[in-house]
Amino acid sequence: MKIVAAKKILKANDQLAEENRERFTSAGIFGVNIVGSPGSGKTTLLEALFVRLKGRAKPAVIEGDIAGSIDAERIDAMGIPVVQINTEGACHLDANMIAAAARDLDLEGVDLLVVENVGNLVCTAGFDLGEHLRIVVLSVPEGDDKLAKYPAIFQGSDALVITKIDLLPYIKFDVDRVIGDMVRLAPQAEIFQVAAIKGEGMDSLAEWLARKCHAGKRTADNPAPDHS
Amino acid sequence: MKIVAAKKILKANDQLAEENRERFTSAGIFGVNIVGSPGSGKTTLLEALFVRLKGRAKPAVIEGDIAGSIDAERIDAMGIPVVQINTEGACHLDANMIAAAARDLDLEGVDLLVVENVGNLVCTAGFDLGEHLRIVVLSVPEGDDKLAKYPAIFQGSDALVITKIDLLPYIKFDVDRVIGDMVRLAPQAEIFQVAAIKGEGMDSLAEWLARKCHAGKRTADNPAPDHS
Numbered sequence: 001m002k003i004v005a006a007k008k009i010l011k012a013n014d015q016l017a018e019e020n021r022e023r024f025t026s027a028g029i030f031g032v033n034i035v036g037s038p039g040s041g042k043t044t045l046l047e048a049l050f051v052r053l054k055g056r057a058k059p060a061v062i063e064g065d066i067a068g069s070i071d072a073e074r075i076d077a078m079g080i081p082v083v084q085i086n087t088e089g090a091c092h093l094d095a096n097m098i099a100a101a102a103r104d105l106d107l108e109g110v111d112l113l114v115v116e117n118v119g120n121l122v123c124t125a126g127f128d129l130g131e132h133l134r135i136v137v138l139s140v141p142e143g144d145d146k147l148a149k150y151p152a153i154f155q156g157s158d159a160l161v162i163t164k165i166d167l168l169p170y171i172k173f174d175v176d177r178v179i180g181d182m183v184r185l186a187p188q189a190e191i192f193q194v195a196a197i198k199g200e201g202m203d204s205l206a207e208w209l210a211r212k213c214h215a216g217k218r219t220a221d222n223p224a225p226d227h228s
Numbered sequence: 229m230k231i232v233a234a235k236k237i238l239k240a241n242d243q244l245a246e247e248n249r250e251r252f253t254s255a256g257i258f259g260v261n262i263v264g265s266p267g268s269g270k271t272t273l274l275e276a277l278f279v280r281l282k283g284r285a286k287p288a289v290i291e292g293d294i295a296g297s298i299d300a301e302r303i304d305a306m307g308i309p310v311v312q313i314n315t316e317g318a319c320h321l322d323a324n325m326i327a328a329a330a331r332d333l334d335l336e337g338v339d340l341l342v343v344e345n346v347g348n349l350v351c352t353a354g355f356d357l358g359e360h361l362r363i364v365v366l367s368v369p370e371g372d373d374k375l376a377k378y379p380a381i382f383q384g385s386d387a388l389v390i391t392k393i394d395l396l397p398y399i400k401f402d403v404d405r406v407i408g409d410m411v412r413l414a415p416q417a418e419i420f421q422v423a424a425i426k427g428e429g430m431d432s433l434a435e436w437l438a439r440k441c442h443a444g445k446r447t448a449d450n451p452a453p454d455h456s
Binding site: 065123 | 294347348369373379399
């Protein structure tokens with residue numbers, strides 16, 4: 001029987017994540033880690049983003065799921081390089097999985113590597129993947145109490161994207177409460193409100209991400225942000 | 229540094245769960261473990277259920293959350309005995325936590341103990357709490373692909389409750405696909421469709437749960453179901 005210490009795993013993960021980040025940075029690739037609940041709309045957000053980033057960024061995607069390849073097929077259908085990681089039970093991706101998946105991707109010309117993490121508001125919070133930016137997605141139907149209940153994942157994120165705002169007329173959801181909680185937890189974070197399928201708010205999110213991506217490339221020799 | 233083996237933890241959990249189940253059974257208490265994504269509507273479902281179970285069952289609740297006591301306060305406001313477990317980062321409850329929380333509850337006269345697990349479609353799947361029945365909640369806004377992507381949690385459940393069906397007119401969600409996936413994963417499971425706040429479908433769910441609860445008490449000396 002193999003005995004594994006959680007502390008050691010996390011330390012090893014942080015080292016691997018740092019190596020990933022250095023590798024991405026020196027290759028001119030900006031890494032984004034997308035986290036959120038199952039069904040919060042992460043893949044739909046990516047589809048809507050990639051349409052708007054055409055000509056401004058060349059993306060590739062790593063999809064993380066417990067099982068199946070539903071999300072990867074959606075990205076593949078857009079002609080975007082994608083690798084699916086099946087965690088087979090694990091509730092988050094880790095830096096080692098990202099290093100392996102990145103080797104399987106054709107990153108020629110790619111300047112934006114988006115990782116869609118396993119749908120989870122808990123486990124994903126503790127694992128730096130080597131990204132430059134972490135975006136947390138919260139959908140209106142999930143409710144406005146999620147920042148109070150799952151603070152860590154929001155605290156460690158660089159941006160909050162509130163999705164499915166077209167459902168606001170049908171659901172009790174206090175946007176101001178969510179914004180207030182996010183400002184308290186992560187004062188530096190950007191906050192966006194979008195309806196990805198209808199397109200509302202997507203242009204400014206795409207604009208911001210393109211700017212971040214290009215700024216990231218220009219400052220490739222600056223120290224990377226610390227998510228640990 | 230403490231070194232802990234995952235296999236040992238799971239084995240110890242199964243033993244503790246069995247002890248919980250025996251204790252509940254011999255006390256005439258029917259245990260239900262409610263699992264589902266963050267924001268799938270677990271607490272709202274409980275509120276709608278308890279109103280309908282009045283006079284037919286005397287419930288108590290154990291609430292599991294990473295942080296805070298938002299859900300417990302909602303149950304407490306209904307005059308129902310409730311204990312909040314804060315897992316402080318852990319993505320699921322375990323049998324040991326349930327044993328401790330049950331000691332803190334006034335279970336005098338209680339015949340239905342409902343555990344609302346941490347919002348998570350992954351981690352909660354592997355941990356038997358000692359319940360007699362596991363109900364998995366899937367809300368319409370989460371999407372109809374969740375059974376394909378998180379099969380384990382659905383496979384191990386005795387019932388699927390599809391919540392927020394009043395949002396079906398506004399969201400692409402193929403109910404037949406979900407039902408088909410559930411029948412494949414868990415042929416014995418019951419499937420319900422509800423809109424908890426508006427009340428749609430709640431009466432038959434409450435009726436079913438009351439029947440299960442009373443049948444559970446009648447067959448207290450029968451062997452408990454194996455969720456491991």
